[in-house]
Amino acid sequence: MVTAALCVVGAAPAMAYAPVSVVHTERAQAGPYAVTVGFSTWPIRALKSLDFTFMPDGGIAGTSGQLLLDGPGVKSDMRVTPLVRHPRKRDRWGLDTKSFSAPGIYFIGFAIDGPLGHGEGSLPGVVVQSQPGPPMALSWTVGSLPFIGLVVFLAVAWRRIHPGRQPLTL
């Protein structure tokens, strides 16, 4: 029954997934492999997610490798990851809806193994500009309001009941 419901209701959202657009490209050289790096928005802003695509000349068939990321907003577990196909552009590698959390200079590099052997290289520094939208302090203040409400509620209840003075039996 659940599967049937998934099939019926699931048909609508399938239409909603935006195709991966590439509005800007850069070229990287990883040893013998030239890679076209595609960006779905340009310039890149901190915290704003975008799709990255990585397309070696000649395609990804018969090649594999690792994506090397470095920059102020890259956590240690994201520095070296396998190159995987983009979920919505399966003919090339990529990252879907990925954002960098801080502005600064980033390095997007590749270690590729394929018919021409092993090759490594990276894009020269990619600039990630400051974040769009309101200041994060303001956003977090607004996001914290339910927590503040909960604390106020508990404080009022605490003052009215004085829970420490009530009898406690187990």
Add this chain to the structure above:
Amino acid sequence: MARSGAWAVWAGSAISTLGISWDVQWHKMVGPDTFFTLPHLALYSGSAIAGIASLVMVLTATVAHRTGRPVARTIGGTPVRLFGGAVTAPLGYLISGLGAASFLLYGLLDLWWHSIYGFDAVLNTPSHVALFLSISITMIGGLIVFAAARDQLWAQAGIAVTIPILITFMPITTNAFSTLSLPLDPVIVGIIFFSSMLLIVGAGLLRRPGGAIAVAAALGILQAFLWWFSPWAAVTYAASIGLPLRDGLVPAPPEVPGAVPMFLVIAALAVEALFWRARMRQLDAWRVVLVAGTLTALVVAATLPLQMTLTDPTAGIGLTDVALIVALGTPFGLLAGFLGARLITMLRATAQTTKES
């Protein structure tokens, strides 16, 4: 009516929990996001169900109050007069309703957030954290509702199945701190603190032998179900709309149930023994609860690394991490015991039972 309202709020909370576990798994295994996905529908309908049920119960209580037939405190807890007495809201339903309303408002903020920042599926954005807090508030309201009727068997069952939902859901909010450079994942601290405090609260409200074990057993059943359901639903949903699974998926446990302490039953046995001794020997309950909280936190802290090692081949947990987690058990356990004891008396105060007065 009393039962229907309470169980409707619980059903909403349960659907929200199912939704978050499914949604997290969806992003991990499949990827793309829009506002209109089935996991999001589960999340939103969970809050909607809880919100509508709360509203109906508040209106019922208001009408009853105005016609001179005020509802008993056991239906939703202490009546709260709002807008100069125009509305009389039972405390539990007021809180669960406010949580649901807050969720819908922050849903709009979340849409706006995604319009600026795109659909990056991360948990620790201000709007996401506000949404998790709102759902947690609805769940707390549901617990108040069951606690108010705790001398009835159906409400005791309600407490036993509400506490596990809170244990599963509340640590998710601690993702808010994950942007800070902390020596330990704040979610681990959240798991230790909330599971300890909530187990104590559940056992203290049920106030009968087997209460803690019932809570731990219900948590185990919920965890097992989500462990199976979340990846299954993500894969089935993806197949139904023709989306492929991500490349390079590593064999890791489903995220939400994977973060539920699976050895809590050991702590529950210790709590049962402590509470039994306290009843037999007339011990100071405040101290016993403090000990129970600390003991529970230490059991959870000591078994979490074991759980990670057993279930997650990708978990690179070192001895330093283990030492740090166990070291945190005592302070957070004491805090869980201290607050847990007071939450028990506060929840009991919403409606005195003949047995306790």
